[in-house]
Amino acid sequence: xxxxxxxxxxxxxxxSAIGILTExxxxxxxxxxxxxxxxxxxxxxxxxxxxxxxxxxxxxKGIRVTGSAITIGALVTQAELIAHDGLATAAPIxxxxxxxxxxPQVRYMGTVGGxxxxxxxxxxxxxxxxxxxxxxxxxxxxxxxxxxARDFYHSAYMTERxxxxxxxxxxxxxxxxxxxYEKQKRKIGDYATAAAAVQLTKSGGTVAGASIAMTNLSDxxxxxxxxxxxxxxxxxxxxxxxxxxxxxxxxxxxxxxNRGPIDFKRHVAGVILARAIAxxxxxx
Amino acid sequence: MGKKMQISLTVNxxxxxxxxxxxxxxxxxxxxxxxxxxxxxxxxxxxxGACTVDMNGKSVKACTLFVAQADGAEITTIEGxxxxxxxxxxQRSFREHHGLxxxxxxxxxxTRAHRLLQEIPNPTEEEVRFGMAGxxxxxxxxxxxxxxxxxxAAELNAKEAAE
Numbered sequence: 001x002x003x004x005x006x007x008x009x010x011x012x013x014x015x016s017a018i019g020i021l022t023e024x025x026x027x028x029x030x031x032x033x034x035x036x037x038x039x040x041x042x043x044x045x046x047x048x049x050x051x052x053x054x055x056x057x058x059x060x061k062g063i064r065v066t067g068s069a070i071t072i073g074a075l076v077t078q079a080e081l082i083a084h085d086g087l088a089t090a091a092p093i094x095x096x097x098x099x100x101x102x103x104p105q106v107r108y109m110g111t112v113g114g115x116x117x118x119x120x121x122x123x124x125x126x127x128x129x130x131x132x133x134x135x136x137x138x139x140x141x142x143x144x145x146x147x148x149a150r151d152f153y154h155s156a157y158m159t160e161r162x163x164x165x166x167x168x169x170x171x172x173x174x175x176x177x178x179x180x181y182e183k184q185k186r187k188i189g190d191y192a193t194a195a196a197a198v199q200l201t202k203s204g205g206t207v208a209g210a211s212i213a214m215t216n217l218s219d220x221x222x223x224x225x226x227x228x229x230x231x232x233x234x235x236x237x238x239x240x241x242x243x244x245x246x247x248x249x250x251x252x253x254x255x256x257x258n259r260g261p262i263d264f265k266r267h268v269a270g271v272i273l274a275r276a277i278a279x280x281x282x283x284x
Numbered sequence: 285m286g287k288k289m290q291i292s293l294t295v296n297x298x299x300x301x302x303x304x305x306x307x308x309x310x311x312x313x314x315x316x317x318x319x320x321x322x323x324x325x326x327x328x329x330x331x332x333g334a335c336t337v338d339m340n341g342k343s344v345k346a347c348t349l350f351v352a353q354a355d356g357a358e359i360t361t362i363e364g365x366x367x368x369x370x371x372x373x374x375q376r377s378f379r380e381h382h383g384l385x386x387x388x389x390x391x392x393x394x395t396r397a398h399r400l401l402q403e404i405p406n407p408t409e410e411e412v413r414f415g416m417a418g419x420x421x422x423x424x425x426x427x428x429x430x431x432x433x434x435x436x437a438a439e440l441n442a443k444e445a446a447e
Contacts, residue, residue: 001309001328001347005286008306008352031353038348039330041307051306053353079342103418105333105396108342109349188417189331 003041010053014060014139014166017052021164022141024050030166032075033109035102036118060113060168065090072170074113078102081112090174093197097128097181103189116149117167119157122191126153127213127221128181131197134172140165153220177201177209178284182276184268186259192216193259194269196276200231202284207231212244212277216259217252217269224251227273236281244277245270291355295320296364306352311335313351314361322362322391326420333419336392337361343399343418362391365398373443374398374436383432385423393419397433406441409434 009028011017021028027049031037040046054060060075065086072081078098081087088095101124102110115125116136129136129149136147138161149170152160161167176199183195195215201208210228215221226247234240254265286305293300293313300318311328314320314337323346326334330348337346338360366372374394377383384390393416400407400415407415412433413426421429 003307005305005307007287008289008350010352010355034350034353035330035348038350042309042329051350051352055353103333104400104415105336105343105345105418106330109344 001042003038004044004047006048006051008051008053010056012056014057014168017054017057017166018139018141018164020050020052021166026163028052028163030054032111032114033077033106034114035106035110036114036120036123054166060166063087065174068173070172070174072112074111074117074167074169076112078107078110078112078115079104082107091132091172093128093132093175093179093181093199096179097124097183097197100124100181100183100185100195106189112170113167116152116170117159117161119153119159120191121156121219121221122216124181124183124192124195124215127195127215127223128197129170129172130221130223131199131211131213132172132175133211134170136161136167137169137171138165139168144168146171150223156219175199178280178282180276180279180283182272182279183215184272191259194254194265194272196269196273198273198276198280200236200277200280200284202281205235207234207236207240207281207284210244212248212273214248214252214269214273217254217265219253222248222251224248226251231277236277241274241277245273248273289352289355291351293351293354293356294358296360302351304351306350308351309347310337310349310351310354310359311346313354314346314359320361320363323395324388324391326388326392331420332389332392333396334389334392336396336419338395338399341399341402343396345418360395360398362395365394372398373439374401374433377432377436377439378429381428381432381435383424383429389419389421389423393421393429397436400433401437401440405444406437407434 029048030052061073064071115123134149178200184193197213199211210231212227213223227244230244324334326332328347335346366375
């Protein structure tokens with residue numbers, strides 16, 4: 001499995017990396033951990049003239065946690081994210097989700113930035129970032145802009161990022177209340193058949209706020225405002241959960257593939273979401 | 285043919301300066317260019333872990349890494365962990381506890397287990413199983429692999445306590 005030939009670049013800073021992207025246009029692609037891109041290149045489903053390796057871009061590394069904002073550099077690996085105790089305290093849903101991604105070797109290499117920027121509907125972080133209402137920072141030749149995770153995904157592999165932009169960091173407010181990341185997969189290392197990210201806040205025994213997103217059930221992650229709204233004001237009992245699941249099933253659009261037919265996926269989506277809501281509520 | 289580039293790798297403490305196309309996969313560099321055949325090619329699709337090597341303190345699948353990305357890296361393979369006349373504790377333990385049958389997955393298993401024990405010196409059985417989830421074995425049913433790693437951890441910890 002030999003990919004087609006490419007020229008390799010390892011820029012030392014962000015400005016040089018953007019310079020290379022500007023020079024070579026759509027012939028150039030950035031690589032971080034490479035665990036989505038390299039398999040595609042080996043299968044020759046991706047042919048790239050100029051590969052721009054981001055590994056020396058220190059400005060894209062590191063996790064910062066303050067009382068008002070959490071910032072994760074695009075090059076932070078899943079393993080680094082899991083190991084970060086400050087992050088696990090401030091936003092425990094991230095560690096719970098990252099531990100369910102791929103396997104140890106892949107988590108040492110795979111980055112959070114690559115996971116959200118790639119636009120693969122199977123990636124776990126995009127739905128999670130929609131649940132957390134995160135913003136992605138994109139830097140290109142004309143400067144920097146922030147895009148909401150909920151506006152970033154257009155369709156499979158098509159995102160708001162243009163070819164000459166690099167996703168540099170992810171920022172969100174520390175989430176409050178209970179959380180759960182629930183994922184159904186066929187085996188370790190597989191993408192989700194269905195996965196749900198849920199954050200719930202509780203006030204006086206009822207749900208005060210709810211944010212719910214699901215993964216791999218459409219060509220983009222699905223953050224369902226209606227699924228969250230169905231829980232607000234309720235005691236999170238069976239009836240409210242059923243209404244939330246019904247709302248989510250109205251927003252997803254799964255396709256038949258080797259993970260099963262559409263009816264099966266819709267069934268699994270409901271089961272996984274109900275479990276995630278129950279676990280998040282038990283922690284709220 | 286793509287343009288070749290100068291690449292420097294430190295493998296098992298030895299520096300290798302090579303001229304290679306950047307698209308060459310690290311596993312091919314190790315096996316075919318440097319003759320380091322401990323890491324195996326199993327699935328070649330980042331699933332099986334037979335090609336696992338240690339790179340800059342991380343377990344990585346050498347089939348899913350371009351040699352260009354590894355330029356400047358420090359790499360350890362099974363050959364760097366022990367020698368036939370001086371086996372690593374993990375190698376002795378796999379032999380003792382029948383942690384292998386055909387042996388094809390074993391170099392990747394042991395190289396991965398080595399890193400796991402660096403990070404979690406005294407793991408539970410569950411931590412071993414979770415930490416070894418990137419390595420597949422079609423023979424043993426894993427039971428004896430887990431047993432081998434737990435026994436090696438106990439031996440290494442006892443040795444450290446004695447020192």
